[in-house]
Amino acid sequence: MTAAKETSEPLRILDAAIDALAEYGYANCSMQRIADHAEVDKRMLHYYFGDRNGLTVQIAERVGDRLLAGFTSAIEGLSGPREIAAAGFESLWENVVAEPRLHAVHLGLVSAAVTDDSLRAQVARIRDRYSEVILQLAERGRKAGLQLRLNDETLVGLILAGLNGLTVDYLQRGETQELTQSLAEFQSWLMQLARPLADA
Amino acid sequence: MTAAKETSEPLRILDAAIDALAEYGYANCSMQRIADHAEVDKRMLHYYFGDRNGLTVQIAERVGDRLLAGFTSAIEGLSGPREIAAAGFESLWENVVAEPRLHAVHLGLVSAAVTDDSLRAQVARIRDRYSEVILQLAERGRKAGLQLRLNDETLVGLILAGLNGLTVDYLQRGETQELTQSLAEFQSWLMQLARPLADA
Amino acid sequence: MTAAKETSEPLRILDAAIDALAEYGYANCSMQRIADHAEVDKRMLHYYFGDRNGLTVQIAERVGDRLLAGFTSAIEGLSGPREIAAAGFESLWENVVAEPRLHAVHLGLVSAAVTDDSLRAQVARIRDRYSEVILQLAERGRKAGLQLRLNDETLVGLILAGLNGLTVDYLQRGETQELTQSLAEFQSWLMQLARPLADA
Amino acid sequence: MTAAKETSEPLRILDAAIDALAEYGYANCSMQRIADHAEVDKRMLHYYFGDRNGLTVQIAERVGDRLLAGFTSAIEGLSGPREIAAAGFESLWENVVAEPRLHAVHLGLVSAAVTDDSLRAQVARIRDRYSEVILQLAERGRKAGLQLRLNDETLVGLILAGLNGLTVDYLQRGETQELTQSLAEFQSWLMQLARPLADA
DNA sequence: CATGAATGAGCGTTCATTCAT
DNA sequence: TATGAATGAACGCTCATTCAT
Known part of the structure; x- marks a missing residue:
């Protein structure tokens, strides 16, 4: 051996x-x-x-692993509320830029899942993992004094919608000026959703 | 006959x-x-x-037609600035709910276009048509007194990213409560991007 | 009209x-x-x-016309025995060089005719027309005093075999030095087959 | 087994x-x-x-093998100059009569090669193999005292042109009297191209 | 683990041909 | 003459999968 x-x-x-x-x-x-x-x-x-399906299932699993790899570690040491809020989305986006091919594959899976039942479960699982990790972050933010205007699920929905929508833009057209500005706008919106107690 | x-x-x-x-x-x-x-x-x-490619090209063209059908007419009669701003995104979203299958196909094309050059051009064309119509709307809004904080391209980018991201959510999970709330949030954000002169 | x-x-x-x-x-x-x-x-x-067969038959007919066009006229005015013998093959070869594409088609028909009955008749017809015109030439040569060692059919066979063999070479490799020499050799051989009476 | x-x-x-x-x-x-x-x-x-091309390439290779099979062995034991000269072409022709179908296929390949680049290389390869073996024979003839009037390449060209032309005749019309005579004439011409030293 | 061989089904595409107008 | 539409049959090639060793 x-x-x-x-x-x-x-x-x-x-x-x-x-x-x-x-x-x-x-x-x-x-x-x-x-x-x-x-x-x-x-x-x-x-x-x-x-068979092919078994392979696809495993691929989806692996895609999920790699999509979220680094995310957990990246937000581990953070403590301040704004810090947490800021780093969260940034870290997600960094993975898009670092591994665009991976996200292209993810988009392919998401798209195929719309009409493929067995894939749908796998893709939903990836979403759940995203959700889980975002909620953990929100939890930590709250403990650090963050006040979030939105309930958990809506927060997750908005963040993932933003992430997906901007990822599609990135995959379609690359790193344009507009995309950079869109990202900044989106992030500032996210910040605004959270008002730390201390600021009041 | x-x-x-x-x-x-x-x-x-x-x-x-x-x-x-x-x-x-x-x-x-x-x-x-x-x-x-x-x-x-x-x-x-x-x-x-x-051949297959010719068919796909035509399909993409037709998808574009149907994605934007109704949009132009829906916003034609509007005059007030807030009215315009509100109706714009709403009309886009209505098409998603009215023709989810069409948007599923669009998502499939967008996804496939990432690795298929000839498709990419077609998909870009659809995006351009979206862009065009959104910009027309913005133009009319401005004439009606709307003050937009963002430049045109960023506005388009954000609207399309939001639309795409929320559409993915809708296609993945259907009409959930969270999605409804996310939509509301997104729309109120859009409204906030535009401050009518009267408010100043 | x-x-x-x-x-x-x-x-x-x-x-x-x-x-x-x-x-x-x-x-x-x-x-x-x-x-x-x-x-x-x-x-x-x-x-x-x-149908396809009808077209092919007509094509073969037309190929035959064009293969022999010019040949008859080229040898019309000749009178001396050597003159006739020399011009005969030369004129045939000139058509090969002038219309290589035509001869390529002819070769294709000849080749296909080996396994295609209806084509075989057509190709045989072309050969007959070649034969006919060569025999006319031989006849005129004899009248001009040419003594031919071979019977008619063998003469035709040898001339056509040489023509075909050298044409294949030309179509395969173009106008090489060797081909030029081969042509010269072949022609001098043909001359030698015919001994005019005057020489005796 | x-x-x-x-x-x-x-x-x-x-x-x-x-x-x-x-x-x-x-x-x-x-x-x-x-x-x-x-x-x-x-x-x-x-x-x-x-794919089809790969198959065709292999077929052409195999055709080449079989066209020349036997030829080498047939001329191995020969020693006298005339013997060599005579046996050479005879052996080539014997293969035509023994395997007319093989030669029909060869003719088909040659014909198709005129307009098919990948095939052309294969057909040229077969010609080269013919050439090689003919030149070996000529070499041995020279060593045995044969004096050849022609340079190597022209000799090869003439022999192959004769072989091809007569093969076409054979495939078109079978074993006719004229063909037999043509063959005899062609062979006697070949002999005449070579004058053994002893004759001098 | 790895490999030579095989298979039912389907792919996109082209063939020559015909029908109706 | 010319054109829009259609059709039965094949084309070369690839699909995922299995069997036996």
């Missing part, structure tokens, strides 16, 4: 698959292409993941 | 194709399926649209 | 068809391509020529 | 493909027909040869 295979083979394949999806798009990404991209025989995909 | 063929055959097929895309999703919608859906022989698609 | 259409429409189409065959090759030349090449609707082909 | 699979499956298919090409002609020989002829599923052709 090799001393320490850093990542397991299935995991390596999943990341290659995500890359392939980003390359060819959800619609044009066959198992053959994924296998080629991962430099693996296509039958190994069946060996590890069963 | 039928008295008056309401729409041309290609147009009828395009609408059937949009319906098929909504049914099966962009990735799983073959020409055969579109043909079956339109109750037309598969080869008639080639007869009318050349 | 236009005063004087120089060539009839079917004839114009046939020449365009020959050009298309030269362009795409016999195997890849559909009726659609021929129609496009002739700038005619494909159904006109059926109108003029019935 | 069968004792000894004589030839590999791909090779068996290639020979069946050549037979199919001889049966239907290059233009009318689809992959389906080749598959049927080889009693193999159509998709196995893709499995073994990739």
Whole structure:
């Protein structure tokens, strides 16, 4: 046995698959292409993941992991209320810019999920994880004295809608001036939703 | 002879194709399926649209037409500044609720366009048409006395990002309470971006 | 009615068809391509020529016409025995160089005829026309005092074999030095087959 | 287990493909027909040869092998100059008579190559192999005392042109009297091109 | 784990041809 | 003559998947 295979083979394949999806798009990404991209025989995909659906499920899971990776750690040390509020969305957006291909794949999954039941569950799961982490942040913000005008679910809904909408813009047109301004506007709006007690 | 063929055959097929895309999703919608859906022989698609790409281009064009249909007429009679501002986004959203399948198809096109060059142009065209109509609205608002804090392009960017983000939410989870609240929040934010002169 | 259409429409189409065959090759030349090449609707082909086979038959006929056009006139005025012998093959070869595309089409027909019965008759007809004209030439040569060592059919066979073999070389590799020398050798051999009486 | 699979499956298919090409002609020989002829599923052709072009390339290679098979061995033992000269062309022609279908396929490839670039390379390769083997023969003839009036390339050109031209005649009309005489004439011409030293 | 071989189904596209006007 | 529409049959190729070793 090799001393320490850093990542397991299935995991390596999943990341290659995500890359392939980003390359060819959800619609044009066959198992053959994924296998080629991962430099693996296509039958190994069946060996590890069963069938196409099984692979897709795992891909979605992995996408979720990577979408939220870093987010938790990025907001761990924060303590002040404004700090928390500010860092939250910023950290989410940083991941968009850092891994646009990953978010393109996510968008593909979200889009496909509209008409694909088994995918819908997976995509909903990713949303739940987003939600969870945003709520944790809100909780910490409240404990630090943040007063939020909105109930939790609406807050999550608005943040995710903003994130998704701006991500679509970014994927469509790249880093434009308007997008930068839109981001600033959106963030300042988010800040305004939260009025810390101390400010009153 | 039928008295008056309401729409041309290609147009009828395009609408059937949009319906098929909504049914099966962009990735799983073959020409055969579109043909079956339109109750037309598969080869008639080639007869009318050349190849798959030609069909897709026309579909995108038709999607654009239908996304903006009604919008222009809906805002035509308005005169007061607040009226205009309010009706603008509301009218856009009404189309989402009225034709969710159409917007699902649009989302599919947007998503696929990320990795498909020829589609990208088409999707950009739809965005341009949205942009154009929003800017016309802004223009009319200004003439009616509206003061907009943002430059045109940023305004368009924010409105479209909000529209897209909320549409994704709607397509994913339907008409939830949170979404209703999010919509209200978003709209009140939009209103706040515009301060009528009278307020000064 | 236009005063004087120089060539009839079917004839114009046939020449365009020959050009298309030269362009795409016999195997890849559909009726659609021929129609496009002739700038005619494909159904006109059926109108003029019935079906694919009818068209091919006419094409073969036209190819035969053009292969031998000029040949008869080129050898008309000649009188001396050597003159006749020399000009004969030279004139045949000149047509190869002047119309290589035509000869490429001919080669395609000859090749296809091996497995296509209806074509075989047409191709045989072209060979007969070659034969006929070569024999006429031989006849005139004899009358001018040429003594030919070979019987007529063998002479024709050798000339056509040489012509075909060298044409294949020309079509494959163009005008090479070796081909020029081969031509010279072949011609000198032909001359040697014929010994004028005066030489004896 | 069968004792000894004589030839590999791909090779068996290639020979069946050549037979199919001889049966239907290059233009009318689809992959389906080749598959049927080889009693193999159509998709196995893709499995073994990739795509149509890959199959064609391999077919051409195999045609080349079989065109020259036997030739080398047939001329191996010969030693006398005239013997070598005589046996050379005779051996080439014997292959034509022994495998007329193979030569029909070759003619089809040659013809198609005129308008098909990828095929042209393959056909040129076959010609090169012919050339190589003819030159080896000439070399051996020279060592045995043969004096050749022509340079190598012209010799090859003439021999191949003769071979091709006479093959076309054979494929068109079968074994006629004239063809037999033409062959005799051609061979005696070839002999005359070579004057052994002893004659001097 | 890995590989050679196979398979039912479907892909987008083109073929020659015909019908009705 | 010419055109819009249609059709039965194939085309080359790829899909996800399975079997046997």
